Amino acid sequence: MSGYLKLAVKNLLRHRTRSALTMLGIAASVGVLFSVLSFNRGFNEGLAQELERTGLHFMVVPSGCAHEVAALVLHGAVIPKFLDTGVMQHLQAADGIALATPILVAQLPNVQKGRIDLVYGVDMQALAAIKPGWRITGRIPSQPDEILLGHEVAGHEKLKPGDVFTVTADGRRLVVAGIVGLTGSQDDAFVYLPIATAQQLLNRPHAATAIGVKVADPERMGEITDALTAAVPGIQIVTMGQVMNSIANLAAAARAMSLAIVLIAVLISAVGVMNSILMAVFERSQEIGMMRAVGASRRDVFRIILEETAILSLGGGIVGIVVAILGSTLIETFVRSVMPYVPSGNLISFDPLLALGSVAFITAIGLGAGLYPAWKASKINPVEAIKG
Amino acid sequence: MIELKRIEKIYRRGAEDVHALRGVDLSIGKGELLAITGPSGAGKTTLLHILGCLDQPTAGEVLIDGVDAARLPEAQLVGLRRVKIGFVFQQFYLIPGLSVFDNIALPLLFSRKPASREKIAALAEMVGLSHRLDHVPAQLSGGEMQRTAIARGLVNDPEILLADEPTGNLDSENSDRIFEILRSLSSSGLTTVMITHNPDLAARAGRTVHIRDGAVHP
Numbered sequence: 001m002s003g004y005l006k007l008a009v010k011n012l013l014r015h016r017t018r019s020a021l022t023m024l025g026i027a028a029s030v031g032v033l034f035s036v037l038s039f040n041r042g043f044n045e046g047l048a049q050e051l052e053r054t055g056l057h058f059m060v061v062p063s064g065c066a067h068e069v070a071a072l073v074l075h076g077a078v079i080p081k082f083l084d085t086g087v088m089q090h091l092q093a094a095d096g097i098a099l100a101t102p103i104l105v106a107q108l109p110n111v112q113k114g115r116i117d118l119v120y121g122v123d124m125q126a127l128a129a130i131k132p133g134w135r136i137t138g139r140i141p142s143q144p145d146e147i148l149l150g151h152e153v154a155g156h157e158k159l160k161p162g163d164v165f166t167v168t169a170d171g172r173r174l175v176v177a178g179i180v181g182l183t184g185s186q187d188d189a190f191v192y193l194p195i196a197t198a199q200q201l202l203n204r205p206h207a208a209t210a211i212g213v214k215v216a217d218p219e220r221m222g223e224i225t226d227a228l229t230a231a232v233p234g235i236q237i238v239t240m241g242q243v244m245n246s247i248a249n250l251a252a253a254a255r256a257m258s259l260a261i262v263l264i265a266v267l268i269s270a271v272g273v274m275n276s277i278l279m280a281v282f283e284r285s286q287e288i289g290m291m292r293a294v295g296a297s298r299r300d301v302f303r304i305i306l307e308e309t310a311i312l313s314l315g316g317g318i319v320g321i322v323v324a325i326l327g328s329t330l331i332e333t334f335v336r337s338v339m340p341y342v343p344s345g346n347l348i349s350f351d352p353l354l355a356l357g358s359v360a361f362i363t364a365i366g367l368g369a370g371l372y373p374a375w376k377a378s379k380i381n382p383v384e385a386i387k388g
Numbered sequence: 389m390i391e392l393k394r395i396e397k398i399y400r401r402g403a404e405d406v407h408a409l410r411g412v413d414l415s416i417g418k419g420e421l422l423a424i425t426g427p428s429g430a431g432k433t434t435l436l437h438i439l440g441c442l443d444q445p446t447a448g449e450v451l452i453d454g455v456d457a458a459r460l461p462e463a464q465l466v467g468l469r470r471v472k473i474g475f476v477f478q479q480f481y482l483i484p485g486l487s488v489f490d491n492i493a494l495p496l497l498f499s500r501k502p503a504s505r506e507k508i509a510a511l512a513e514m515v516g517l518s519h520r521l522d523h524v525p526a527q528l529s530g531g532e533m534q535r536t537a538i539a540r541g542l543v544n545d546p547e548i549l550l551a552d553e554p555t556g557n558l559d560s561e562n563s564d565r566i567f568e569i570l571r572s573l574s575s576s577g578l579t580t581v582m583i584t585h586n587p588d589l590a591a592r593a594g595r596t597v598h599i600r601d602g603a604v605h606p
Binding site: 003004006007010011013014286287289290291292293294295296297298300382383386387 | 433434437440442443462463466469470474475477479481483484485486490493494495496497498499503540541544552
């Protein structure tokens with residue numbers, strides 16, 4: 001260990017509690033910084049993955065608000081506007097389309113139970129393409145009166161495959177064919193049924209909330225959407241990229257806020273460092289006077305104090321990252337419970353570059369906070385300090 | 389080798405100007421053991437700090453080997469302190485977390501010289517601390533602390549050792565021991581200047597100068 005470093009370490013160890021508390025402040029702020037940055041990154045990646053997993057390239061919806069569509073795609077919002085499935089003819093006739101499937105999302109009164117169910121009507125054959133990530137207990141419905149239950153619905157009603165879910169107003173018995181495994185998303189709250197059944201129950205024989213489309217060649221998507229928009233009146237095409245942008249925009253405000261709070265925490269910890277080091281400098285002014293007398297220059301004194309700050313910041317930074325990584329599951333559970341939409345998958349994953357960047361950032365801030373105490377120490381007049 | 393000529397020192401303390409030294413003339417030869425005595429506030433410490441290039445006079449010349457330290461910039465004063473001067477203080481000023489070895493080696497850090505184990509061990513042996521090298525100051529007696537400080541003052545092989553009441557915090561037995569170390573250092577050629585309030589020790593020094601009200605009274 002170099003002489004200066006050893007001196008700095010020994011000095012910090014003289015006030016263990018104070019050094020530890022200062023380090024804790026830094027650790028807390030860098031831990032939060034790292035968690036927020038990791039979360040933001042994980043959020044964007046998770047979102048992209050989730051959209052990719054839907055297996056669809058764009059949605060055809062009635063002209064309206066793009067945010068509504070984003071909400072529809074990601075957690076099945078109910079939009080009080082419907083498309084006529086007649087649009088399907090245009091889509092099937094269009095060139096370069098691999099799959100087009102109508103989706104009907106609605107609220108359906110459940111007469112028997114006296115409440116309203118969220119229903120998601122979809123062509124069961126296309127389900128594997130729309131929700132490729134699902135694990136299903138039982139099987140995908142093959143009959144018009146068979147349904148699939150979201151995990152939460154099934155759990156709440158204590159239903160298993162083969163049970164009767166409800167008897168509708170016109171006397172139809174809807175039987176549970178399968179139950180979707182826990183997704184951690186809004187998918188858990190829906191009842192999935194064949195789209196034709198949904199249309200009948202809602203008494204809207206040709207209605208759809210949206211039509212999901214998969215193209216054969218994603219590179220030709222622009223061309224295809226342009227042609228469709230021109231040919232079919234009253235529709236709007238929202239690509240997955242646009243959906244992602246909408247969500248990202250919504251999330252950006254929250255992220256800016258959280259980042260601002262983190263930066264304030266970092267600032268507070270920097271003030272803590274400055275305070276702690278400044279106190280140490282004042283306490284040791286006689287000793288600094290002695291060092292000047294035995295040959296230390298102003299610059300030497302400056303360096304000793306700055307190295308103490310560097311050790312505090314670096315140490316605190318590393319501790320903070322380690323704690324953030326160890327506690328990431330806890331943080332993630334908390335975030336999931338408060339955020340309205342969170343993509344599935346690991347949000348906080350260890351990215352060495354981000355960890356390194358966070359530690360470097362806090363060390364730079366810490367060093368900045370150490371400049372003033374170090375300068376102050378270098379200005380101590382040895383003659384006055386030794387006289388005491 | 390050291391010559392002070394018409395040294396004046398005025399410094400501000402609060403609202404008043406303190407005239408600490410008033411025309412001090414003093415020359416100290418190589419290997420001399422000089423005791424400075426005088427009442428508190430007479431200017432002894434100020435004189436010692438000027439001799440040690442830690443402070444500069446308001447007027448007058450401080451000739452060390454012919455160079456006037458009174459006119460040198462701080463950067464060169466630091467150099468002089470590293471090469472030519474060793475300091476010993478009444479309160480020892482050892483660094484609590486460092487071992488005796490590291491405390492002795494501390495000035496080498498600033499003069500950018502390697503801390504050779506043989507050299508530190510030889511110094512420790514000279515002051516009778518060979519068995520204490522790995523101890524920290526809290527484990528030492530007052531006499532041992534001051535001997536550590538003397539070894540630290542010698543580690544850069546200075547030409548002048550300046551001691552400000554080195555026995556002020558010690559009992560008579562330890563004071564004697566410290567004094568004997570200083571005397572043997574001076575007889576081996578090290579110029580040694582010591583401030584003391586102890587008339588017995590002053591009487592045993594090679595020469596004594598008495599300072600009162602900022603002036604030398606032989």
